[in-house]
Amino acid sequence: MIYRVSGKLILIADRFAVVETGGVGFKIYTSARTLAGLRNPGVDVAFFTHMHVRDDGMDLFGFPLEEELVFFELLISV
Numbered sequence: 001m002i003y004r005v006s007g008k009l010i011l012i013a014d015r016f017a018v019v020e021t022g023g024v025g026f027k028i029y030t031s032a033r034t035l036a037g038l039r040n041p042g043v044d045v046a047f048f049t050h051m052h053v054r055d056d057g058m059d060l061f062g063f064p065l066e067e068e069l070v071f072f073e074l075l076i077s078v
Contacts, residue, residue, distance in 0.1 A: 002026075002060060006046035012038055017062070019045055028062035037064075050076075 005028060007021030016029045017038060028047050038045065047062030048069040063069040 002049050002051050004046065004048050005060070005062065007044065009038060009041050009043050009045045011041060017045070017047075019047065026060055028060045030062045034062070034064055 005019050005021060005026050007019045007026075009017060010020045010025055011018040012035055015032075015035075016027050017035060018025045018027055020026075028049060030047065047060075047064065048066045049063070050061045050069060050073060052059045052061065061072065063072060
């Protein structure tokens with residue numbers, strides 16, 4: 001599991017951001033509120049992440065605070 005991703009913000013889209021770390025760009029789905037708070041590409045950012053694995057793919061969901069990640073994981077465990 002990937003618990004935290006930090007690096008340079010490369011792209012901000014409608015539902016996700018791309019963070020480059022170690023030469024790899026991670027597509028991280030996050031909330032509109034979090035996306036609105038991101039600055040211009042090129043700045044350093046960090047996300048606590050939950051990796052969701054399915055038969056047809058893997059997705060990373062990112063949260064700026066660890067408490068938000070814990071709450072998300074609590075919600076999806078119900």
